[in-house]
Amino acid sequence: MIDLEEIRIVLVAPSHPGNIGAAARAMKTMGLSRLYLVSPESYPHAEATARASGADDVLARALVCQDLDEALRGVTLVLGTSARARSLEWPTIPPRQAAERINAESGGEAAIVFGRERSGLTNSELERCHYRVHIPANPEYSSLNLAAAVQLLCYELALAAEAGPVDDPTPAISEEDPREAYAEQIEVERFYVHLEAALAEIEFLDRENPRQLMRRLKRLFNRTRLLRTEVNLLRGILTAAQRQAKLARGG
Amino acid sequence: MIDLEEIRIVLVAPSHPGNIGAAARAMKTMGLSRLYLVSPESYPHAEATARASGADDVLARALVCQDLDEALRGVTLVLGTSARARSLEWPTIPPRQAAERINAESGGEAAIVFGRERSGLTNSELERCHYRVHIPANPEYSSLNLAAAVQLLCYELALAAEAGPVDDPTPAISEEDPREAYAEQIEVERFYVHLEAALAEIEFLDRENPRQLMRRLKRLFNRTRLLRTEVNLLRGILTAAQRQAKLARGG
Missing domain, CATH: 1.10.8.590 (Helicase, Ruva Protein; domain 3)
Structure with missing residues (x-):
């Protein structure tokens, strides 16, 4: 089981600083605090601070990274959110199962990666992920706001953490060795x-x-x-x- | 079971028009469309339209009401979201159970009521609700953005609708009579x-x-x-x- 405090929320190239602030707020309401920003277009920015609305400590601790690999350094489990269908489908799970998967993790660190507001994650970025997380949505209008998607995932993580550890579906690995x-x-x-x-x-x-x-x-x-x-x-x-x-x- | 299309999302006296637009967007991503606005401070407003971002049809259909009773006309099941603790506690359920409760509803209409950004629902408003919905959150920072709260509830409603009808926990009532x-x-x-x-x-x-x-x-x-x-x-x-x-x- 991973401490909520240890789960990284990674935003790849967010274009609107307001979304960064709103994501920080969404994280903090659910007990998360480790925000990674990969090449944000405008950051720091007054709009980010305004929308963080009391979660400015999360913003202050946010790490700005040059690329996704830098944001994932030290991470052993990577989940990437994506609304786009792919020519080659990636193993895809809904948010609840993603949270359970992270909750079952016995060691190491986990990251949830969110793509650009308009275009999501590139194939190359998605290939760094063990799972694709797909938020079930209206097929005719599936465009969740970035911070709203962060809110949903953090909510499921908090519920899973509250429910306690579950069995790790992957083979047991000794933490001592x-x-x-x-x-x-x-x-x-x-x-x-x-x-x-x-x-x-x-x-x-x-x-x-x-x-x-x-x-x-x-x-x-x-x-x-x-x-x-x-x-x-x-x-x-x-x-x-x-x-x-x-x-x-x-x- | 209630059609998602029939569930009312009621915002009581929202002060930020941006939140109204973001709430409309959150609703539409999950297949909801009936928005009721009780005495909004500034509406219509360009900021609401901007944040709706493609969900402007939901905004266009939104009904502005003078008071909560007007917004609840014809409704038989009312759930009110509230973060505040009360001197007299109301029956309180989490979002998942709220969605199951609405999903179990055999007839009539249901509404989820969201309070003001800063002060939530008054006691008098909460007294119109059958249940208080409490989103579990960080005890040290439980201040969810209004649209983020709408997103979470609509997400749970969509999941419950997807899962199909469940048994109504209240006594069976003939729909014919x-x-x-x-x-x-x-x-x-x-x-x-x-x-x-x-x-x-x-x-x-x-x-x-x-x-x-x-x-x-x-x-x-x-x-x-x-x-x-x-x-x-x-x-x-x-x-x-x-x-x-x-x-x-x-x-």
Whole structure:
């Protein structure tokens, strides 16, 4: 079970400073406080402070990051909210189940990522997420305000925390043995970079049209939630394959 | 089960027009559309339209009312949101249970009433409600934005509607027999006026300090949810008692 205080709310490139303030307020009403802002268009801003309305301590502690990876440093469970349908569907859960999933987390840190007001998350950003969170909404008008979406997720998190810990649906992992910990998101991201390079080198991946392949692989690995030991093992395999490719090219 | 389209969202004296627009948007994302505005400070207003952001059809259909009774005309189930603790506690349920309660409603119309941004609902307004809805929140900062509260309630209503009808916890009432219908709120309100007058006439009620007594009685009757036939019966009793009091005074 994760302390509400430890859950990160990550806003990717919010364009309206008022939404940042309203999101801070929504978080605080539900007991959350760790706000991460990835490349906000206008921040700090008087409108953000005005709309925070008493939650200015959350704003004051907010961290501004250059990119999503920076905001996810140290995080082991990433959930991304998204209203858009995708060509390749990501494992998708509703807010209640997302909160239960975070509540079941036995260690590490969790983040919920919210996309841009107009365009949401890019595919590349969504690929950093273990789950896509979809808020059920009116099919003819599903455009929730950013802060309203933050409010709903934080509300479900607070209810789940109140209900207490539930069984972790993923295999039990010893908290005592650091080698058995989930990999941090940045480690998985480095693995993906390594994987893509290796696949190109062994001429399995066509760099001209690489995307769908990597997305399918990321979806697979994200669903399993890799342990740190597993990431190291997989990267060892990649290095071995790269060595063979280099030898094959006469390197 | 009540159609989402039939559930009224009633905002009592909202002071910020932006909140009205944001509430309309929150409603529409969850499939609700019937907005009632009781004495809004500034409406219509450009800020309301701007924040509605595509939900302007909900705004266009919104009804502006002089007082809460007007907004509740025809309603048989009233729920009032309130963060404030009261000297006399009202039956209080969380949003999820409120949505289930409305979902279990077999006929008639339902309204969820939201109070002023700063001061909420008055005691007199809360006394028109069968239940008080309390959103569980951070005890140190429970100040949800008005539109955020509307979003949470509409979200729970949409989930409950999606889950389908549940058993009505109140006694079954024949929908065919109009005499067995729940009383409308305005009929109950007239009964309360009658009750208070009668209690004063029979010298049970001290007009100098009447409030706690009437509130206790209203709490009792609201909890039972009166049928129309029962209201008529009770008023008949009151009239009989008043006649006795008048005779006693030598009338």
